[in-house]
Amino acid sequence: MRKFAVEVPKSLTEIVAARLRDAIVDGEFELGELISEDKLAQSFGVSRTPVRDALTLLQTTGLVEIRSKRGSYVFQPTADDIQSICDFRVVLEVHAAKLASVINKRKTIDDLNAILNDMLAAHALNDGVRYGRSDSAFHESLFTNCGNSYVRDAYALMSGRIAALRTNLSKEFGDAGNVSLAEHRQVIELIDRDDFENLTELLQRHVGRTVEAFRLASQSRVRPTKHDPGHALSRRAHDS
Numbered sequence: 315m316r317k318f319a320v321e322v323p324k325s326l327t328e329i330v331a332a333r334l335r336d337a338i339v340d341g342e343f344e345l346g347e348l349i350s351e352d353k354l355a356q357s358f359g360v361s362r363t364p365v366r367d368a369l370t371l372l373q374t375t376g377l378v379e380i381r382s383k384r385g386s387y388v389f390q391p392t393a394d395d396i397q398s399i400c401d402f403r404v405v406l407e408v409h410a411a412k413l414a415s416v417i418n419k420r421k422t423i424d425d426l427n428a429i430l431n432d433m434l435a436a437h438a439l440n441d442g443v444r445y446g447r448s449d450s451a452f453h454e455s456l457f458t459n460c461g462n463s464y465v466r467d468a469y470a471l472m473s474g475r476i477a478a479l480r481t482n483l484s485k486e487f488g489d490a491g492n493v494s495l496a497e498h499r500q501v502i503e504l505i506d507r508d509d510f511e512n513l514t515e516l517l518q519r520h521v522g523r524t525v526e527a528f529r530l531a532s533q534s535r536v537r538p539t540k541h542d543p544g545h546a547l548s549r550r551a552h553d554s
Contacts, residue, residue: 326360331368333358335474338377338388339450340443341481346390349378377474389475396479396528400521403476406469407456407521408514411505414459419506422459426502429455433498437491445491446484450477452498483527494520 324332334354337343354365369386372378379387391399414422429452436445454473457466484494497520504513 326358326364327367327371330354330358330360330364331371334368335372335375335377338372339474339477339481340446341478343388345388345478345482347388349386349388351386372474375471375474377478389478391475391479391528393525393528393532396525399472399476399479400524402472403453403521404514404517406465407453407517408510410456410460410462410465410469411501411513412510413461413465414456415505415508417461418459422455423502423506425455425459426452426498426505430495430498430502433495437495442481446477446481449480449494449498452501479524479528483524483531 334349343349349369351362351365351369354368355362358365369378369380373380373386377389379389381387411422429448433445433448433452436442436448450473453476454469457469460466497516500516501513501520504510504516
């Protein structure tokens, strides 16, 4: 008997989790911000059950912290957490770049250049959300092309936190866009030359800037008035 593949519709929990993940990664929620279950439920027009389940799902990826009798919060890293994440990134990204270069260097370079072009377009339009997503896609492309599912999955577990940190902390540097673009160009050039020693040094500077940004943000502690998360997510729910 012939069998046909059928895509199973996403559950309400998965839909809410995906929208909330995007909101955290795109900076609509601040690090450490309280997430209101009631407002999310109202925004999506659902009960609190799928919202609560979505928050539990996001807790497994480290994006959300659920505190007993206090509520759910966007993750709030310490300086040590930031340093550990940066160390993790450098080691894994260099290894993925080496694997991708061996397996299919040309496709890897082509993919990176295509994403860099999108970053350039986003930068020209001053579209921070698009730029951040392209920036994430650039680094994730190394894992897409590395040919090792275990390495790819290890990075995927941290990718949400990495992207959220990028969005929240990049604003600490006035010329972040130009510096970022120059360094991404260098990443491509070094992989093309199989120069992984200098790639390691470059990524240590590139990724390590997150540590300095976190220090500056911690010193200033000047935050804008918080948005209404229900309003922001209601737009996402409507547009999906």
